[in-house]
Amino acid sequence: MxxxxxxxxxxxxxxxxxxxxxxxxxxxxxxxxxxxCVVTVDLVTDxxxxxLAKIDPRRAGRKALAVGLSDLAAMAAKPVAxxxxxxxPRTGGMALPEALYEGxxxxxxxxxxxxxxxxxNSWDGPLVISTTAIGTVTSRGxxxxxxxxxxxRIVVTGDFGGSILGKHLDFEPRIEEALLLNERYELHAGMxxxxxxxxxxxxxxxxxxxxxxxxxxxxxxxxxAREFASQQKGxxxxxxxxxxxxxxxxxxxxxxxxxxxxxxxxxxxxxAVPPDDAARMIAEQPLTGxxxxxxxxxxxxxxxxxxxxxxxxxxxxxxxxxxxxx
Amino acid sequence: MxxxxxxxxxxxxxxxxxxxxxxxxxxxxxxxxxxxCVVTVDLVTDxxxxxLAKIDPRRAGRKALAVGLSDLAAMAAKPVAxxxxxxxPRTGGMALPEALYEGxxxxxxxxxxxxxxxxxNSWDGPLVISTTAIGTVTSRGxxxxxxxxxxxRIVVTGDFGGSILGKHLDFEPRIEEALLLNERYELHAGMxxxxxxxxxxxxxxxxxxxxxxxxxxxxxxxxxAREFASQQKGxxxxxxxxxxxxxxxxxxxxxxxxxxxxxxxxxxxxxAVPPDDAARMIAEQPLTGxxxxxxxxxxxxxxxxxxxxxxxxxxxxxxxxxxxxx
Numbered sequence: 133m134x135x136x137x138x139x140x141x142x143x144x145x146x147x148x149x150x151x152x153x154x155x156x157x158x159x160x161x162x163x164x165x166x167x168x169c170v171v172t173v174d175l176v177t178d179x180x181x182x183x184l185a186k187i188d189p190r191r192a193g194r195k196a197l198a199v200g201l202s203d204l205a206a207m208a209a210k211p212v213a214x215x216x217x218x219x220x221p222r223t224g225g226m227a228l229p230e231a232l233y234e235g236x237x238x239x240x241x242x243x244x245x246x247x248x249x250x251x252x253n254s255w256d257g258p259l260v261i262s263t264t265a266i267g268t269v270t271s272r273g274x275x276x277x278x279x280x281x282x283x284x285r286i287v288v289t290g291d292f293g294g295s296i297l298g299k300h301l302d303f304e305p306r307i308e309e310a311l312l313l314n315e316r317y318e319l320h321a322g323m324x325x326x327x328x329x330x331x332x333x334x335x336x337x338x339x340x341x342x343x344x345x346x347x348x349x350x351x352x353x354x355x356x357a358r359e360f361a362s363q364q365k366g367x368x369x370x371x372x373x374x375x376x377x378x379x380x381x382x383x384x385x386x387x388x389x390x391x392x393x394x395x396x397x398x399x400x401x402x403x404a405v406p407p408d409d410a411a412r413m414i415a416e417q418p419l420t421g422x423x424x425x426x427x428x429x430x431x432x433x434x435x436x437x438x439x440x441x442x443x444x445x446x447x448x449x450x451x452x453x454x455x456x457x458x
Numbered sequence: 459m460x461x462x463x464x465x466x467x468x469x470x471x472x473x474x475x476x477x478x479x480x481x482x483x484x485x486x487x488x489x490x491x492x493x494x495c496v497v498t499v500d501l502v503t504d505x506x507x508x509x510l511a512k513i514d515p516r517r518a519g520r521k522a523l524a525v526g527l528s529d530l531a532a533m534a535a536k537p538v539a540x541x542x543x544x545x546x547p548r549t550g551g552m553a554l555p556e557a558l559y560e561g562x563x564x565x566x567x568x569x570x571x572x573x574x575x576x577x578x579n580s581w582d583g584p585l586v587i588s589t590t591a592i593g594t595v596t597s598r599g600x601x602x603x604x605x606x607x608x609x610x611r612i613v614v615t616g617d618f619g620g621s622i623l624g625k626h627l628d629f630e631p632r633i634e635e636a637l638l639l640n641e642r643y644e645l646h647a648g649m650x651x652x653x654x655x656x657x658x659x660x661x662x663x664x665x666x667x668x669x670x671x672x673x674x675x676x677x678x679x680x681x682x683a684r685e686f687a688s689q690q691k692g693x694x695x696x697x698x699x700x701x702x703x704x705x706x707x708x709x710x711x712x713x714x715x716x717x718x719x720x721x722x723x724x725x726x727x728x729x730a731v732p733p734d735d736a737a738r739m740i741a742e743q744p745l746t747g748x749x750x751x752x753x754x755x756x757x758x759x760x761x762x763x764x765x766x767x768x769x770x771x772x773x774x775x776x777x778x779x780x781x782x783x784x
Contacts, residue, residue, distance in 0.1 A: 134781040152494060156665060157603045158532035158649050159498035161595070168478060169495055171574065172485035173590055175543035177581045206484035217501035217588045222782060248497065251588075254781040255503045262543045262577075262588030264499055269487070277483045323484050339482060455460040455580040456548060 134252045137229050144233070148246040150212050160249035162213050162266065169212075170267040170274065172203035178258035182301060189228055191301045192261065193235030199326070200265030201243055201305035202399045206324035208275035208314035209267030211243045211307060217251035219260040232261065243307050272314050280321040280340035280404030286428040287410055289419065290400040292329050293357025293392035300397035309419050310401060317413050321404035328396040328452020334436040335450075336402060345437040345445050346428040353392040360395075361387035394451035404430055460578050463555050467576075470559070474572040476538050486575040488539050488592065495538075496593040496600065498529035504584035508627060515554055517627045518587065519561030525652070526591030527569055527631035528725045532650035534601035534640035535593030537569045537633060543577035545586040558587065569633050598640050606647040606666035606730030612754040613736055615745065616726040618655050619683025619718035626723035635745050636727060643739050647730035654722040654778020660762040661776075662728060671763040671771050672754040679718040686721075687713035720777035730756055 138155065145154055153161040176199065178184040182192045197214055204211050216236070220228055229252065240247050245265070289306055306324065313319060321340055325332045329351070337344040364387065405413060414426050428439065438448040468481055479487040502525065504510045508518045523540055530537050542562070546554055555578065566573050571591070615632055632650065639645060647666055651658045655677070663670040690713065731739060740752050754765065764774040 153600070153602065158529040159496045159535065159591075159593075161533075161600055162495045162497060164490070164493050164495055166493075169488045169490055169592075170485045171488060171539070171541055171590070171592065173541040173543045173575060173577050173588070175545055175577045175579050175586070175588055177545050177579060177583065177586075179583070180579065180581050203484040207487075209485065213497070215497055215499040215590060217499045219501055219503050219586055220781075249499060251499050251501045252781060253501050253503060253506065255506050257503065257505070257583045257586075260501070260503075260545055260583075260586050260588075262499070262501055262586075264497070264541060264590040265485075266495075266497065267485075274479070274487055276479065455546075455578060 137226055137252055140230065141233060145247055146241070148244065151246045151248050155249045162248065164212060165268050168269055170204060170207050170209040170269060171264065172200055173262065173264045174199040174203065175260065175262040177260050184259055187301065189231040190235030192259065193232030194239055195301050196261035196263045197236040197239050198303060198305050200263040201245065201307055202324045204265050204267040205306040205310040205401065206275065206322055207267070207269065208272065208310045208322065209269050210311065211245040211265060211267045213246040213248040213266045214240060215249045215264040216247060217262040218253065219257060220252070220254045221259060222254045222256060228259070270311065270314065275310065275314055275319055275322040277321055277323050277336045277339040280336060280342055280430045282342050282430050282432045284320050284404040284406055284430045285410035285426050286333065286344060286430065287403045287405045287413060287424055287426050288352065288400055289422050289424060290398065291352035291354035292398045292400065293354050293388060293395045294360035295356065295395055295397040297356045297360055299356060303399040305399060306401045309422055312418060313403065313413070316418060317409040318406055319403055320406060323402050325398045325400050325402050326396060327454065328394040329398065330393040330436060330448060331450040331452025333402055336404070337430060337436065340404065340430065343431045343434040343437065344428055345431050345439050346448060347439045348389060350425060350427045351389060351392050352423065352425045353388045357391040357395065358388040361391055396453040463552055463578055466556065467559060471573055472567070474570065477572045477574050481575045488574060490538060491594050494595055496530060496533050496535040496595060497590065498526055499588065499590045500525045500529065501586065501588040503586050510585055513627065515557040516561030518585065519558030520565055521627050522587035522589045523562040523565050524629060524631050526589040527571065527633055528650045530591050530593040531632040531636040531727065532601065532648060533593070533595065534598065534636045534648065535595050536637065537571040537591060537593045539572040539574040539592045540566065541575045541590040542573060543588040544579065545583060546578070546580045547585055548580045548582060554585070596637065596640065601636065601640055601645055601648040603647055603649050603662045603665040606662060606668055606756045608668050608756050608758045610646050610730040610732055610756045611736035611752050612659065612670060612756065613729045613731045613739060613750055613752050614678065614726055615748050615750060616724065617678035617680035618724045618726065619680050619714060619721045620686035621682065621721055621723040623682045623686055625682060629725040631725060632727045635748055638744060639729065639739070642744060643735040644732050645729055646732060649728050651724045651726050651728050652722060653780065654720040655724065656719040656762060656774060657776040657778025659728055662730070663756060663762065666730070666756065669757045669760040669763065670754060671757050671765050672774060673765045674715060676751060676753045677715060677718050678749065678751045679714045683717040683721065684714040687717055722779040
């Protein structure tokens with residue numbers, strides 16, 4: 133069945149110039165433009181990153197590839213190829229791997245990403261998909277987490293929160309946005325937001341050896357965050373231990389904001405932009421259909437902070453998703 | 459815990475010149491020598507590729523990296539870097555990922571392979587390890603499966619069969635052997651044997667558009683194959699449906715041979731070598747501690763064949779391991 137699937141796949145994978153040798157040998161051979169190659173690996177599992185019983189499996193396949201492309205976007209890298217290793221439940225037959233591929237193929241085509249190889253396994257466990265995405269940096273260089281400087285503005289794409297209602301599966305990796313912004317503006321640092329805005333921002337600041345202060349009233353809260361917050365209403369438990377007090381953000385119901393700050397899987401870009409370029413970027417709004425918002429500033433003092441109305445600030449403990457080990 | 463493990467890892471991963479940026483960002487950046495990059499992905503799972511409850515977890519980690527390096531060897535590529543994504547059982551704590559890394563590190567160091575990134579996940583399922591290995595080809599070019607020509611000799615490294623008794627975990631990827639042989643001799647094609655000698659050889663022949671005939675009396679049968687066959691003795695079931703009749707190979711007990719032909723996970727090299735170079739290679743035996751054996755010949759006629767004592771041949775159905783889907 134493994135051979136049968138690989139034969140099926142070989143008949144479908146489109147040829148792309150960057151692939152010297154595709155899925156037919158012990159390894160693939162890529163032809164890269166330049167010597168530097170950007171590599172990221174992401175593993176998604178049934179029950180954690182999606183619930184296979186509840187969704188079209190094509191969405192699981194699409195997500196597995198999209199998270200890798202989002203990491204390339206975070207580096208402002210151009211996608212070259214992806215490699216997909218799967219552990220398939222034995223009982224699914226060929227339908228599952230075919231659906232996974234069908235979910236990936238349009239996304240790969242859109243971003244000119246070759247699905248150049250992989251590994252097909254079956255076992256008694258749930259579905260696991262590991263995606264390796266490989267890209268190249270442009271002449272503007274890679275966008276790292278470590279380059280933010282105090283005074284840089286925090287600029288984000290799109291909006292945040294409530295991705296569990298659908299965006300966590302169907303998000304668009306910000307490849308085109310990252311390449312365009314890195315080309316037209318000076319960006320000091322960047323990352324994609326996968327584990328929660330406040331947690332990921334605190335990681336970027338820590339890698340850059342600085343801190344960050346957020347203007348919470350400017351956080352772009354998604355409709356999904358509001359919807360998800362209203363679904364949670366009345367539970368009385370969710371986020372009850374939040375350190376953020378509603379008055380400071382001027383909203384009676386701060387829960388949508390808390391979702392925006394901590395839900396994760398928004399897969400939007402968090403950027404550190406020098407003040408002049410940030411102002412220009414915000415004024416020009418160069419992205420089609422994707423708003424850019426300035427939400428705060430990097431500062432000398434470490435850790436994450438909340439800007440208070442009078443100009444003071446107080447500590448904002450980062451919140452988000454971490455894989456736990458007992 | 460995820461962050462804690464990554465911090466632990468960052469303190470341990472040695473710096474290597476080919477890594478411009480290691481495990482600290484959304485992706486790693488590799489500096490490659492030349493434009494062509496060889497990439498392979500292998501996924502191993504608890505219960506299929508190892509039994510975590512029965513072994514030192516370091517052996518599982520070592521195997522996960524070694525199978526990737528073996529694929530690079532199969533391409534006669536020099537290892538550059540490896541990326542390791544894991545799905546960890548939640549109950550194992552930090553001890554398991556640490557042990558996995560400790561199993562990989564000496565192997566990575568031996569082959570100057572940077573462990574340049576990865577992805578750490580936890581879930582309720584068994585351990586899964588996905589390894590992406592990246593290498594570069596030498597000026598002699600890559601060793602493909604598709605280059606064998608009728609008349610080429612089939613040459614193999616080492617011996618075959620019974621790897622389940624230990625070699626499937628502790629094998630040495632034939633990196634040094636492949637680079638040396640590709641440098642000193644003309645090799646038309648090659649692969650590593652992971653799913654069974656007869657099955658993998660039939661795949662190499664098929665990729666090359668030819669067939670292969672084996673001299674079964676020359677197959678290097680490992681001590682483990684004999685040991686494993688003797689353990690199976692009396693079961694009366696194992697390999698009872700074998701198409702190979704004992705008389706043709708001049709042994710009363712053909713079961714060790716059957717294991718050598720079909721067990722898989724030998725991770726030895728199968729090479730297609732022009733006759734003169736094959737003769738020279740066999741006479742010179744240039745590999746320290748690893749015998750080279752000529753076991754047959756590629757032929758025009760497709761499929762796999764067994765050479766009979768009188769010079770005739772008969773079909774030899776390939777046998778080995780395939781991941782099954784119901």
